[in-house]
Amino acid sequence: MHEKDEVAASLIAWHFRIEPELRAVYRIIATDENAAGEPIKLLEVNAASVETGRVVPFAFGAAGDITYPSVVAEVTPAEIDAIRQRKIPLPAGWSLETAREFLRPRDADAA
Numbered sequence: 001m002h003e004k005d006e007v008a009a010s011l012i013a014w015h016f017r018i019e020p021e022l023r024a025v026y027r028i029i030a031t032d033e034n035a036a037g038e039p040i041k042l043l044e045v046n047a048a049s050v051e052t053g054r055v056v057p058f059a060f061g062a063a064g065d066i067t068y069p070s071v072v073a074e075v076t077p078a079e080i081d082a083i084r085q086r087k088i089p090l091p092a093g094w095s096l097e098t099a100r101e102f103l104r105p106r107d108a109d110a111a
Contacts, residue, residue: 004033007068008040012102015072021048023077026099028090039069041094049074055083057091 012025028041039059057073060066073091075083082088084096 004040004068007066008042011040011066011070012042013105015042015044016102016104019044019046019048022046023104024080025102026096027102028094029098029100030093037069039071040066041071042073043080043090043094043096043099044072044074045077045080046074047077049076049079051076051079053079053082054088055079055090055094 008027012027015025016022022044024045026043026045028043030038030041032038041057043055055073055075057071060070060072062069075088079088083090090096
């Protein structure tokens with residue numbers, strides 16, 4: 001597994017452990033994913049999020065074991081449905097078509 005993939009998997013697993021209402025995470029893969037400075041981008045479906053009708057990404061710098069910058073946006077289950085129906089746009093360069101979906105693991109609730 002590529003190092004960036006490992007870091008992304010670790011970040012996603014941590015988010016599932018700390019967010020009990022997190023249902024799914026979509027890792028958005030850019031066309032130039034291996035370009036220097038390209039962040040790990042996550043679209044998170046969280047039942048505890050407040051519905052806003054839009055996707056608002058938040059950027060974070062590399063820190064500790066997360067050796068890549070990241071960009072995270074949270075949406076509700078209803079909003080991910082609206083995104084799939086193209087009623088809510090994703091940020092420029094983001095696409096669900098090339099995203100990798102991670103569903104909540106059963107053991108995340110035990111952590």
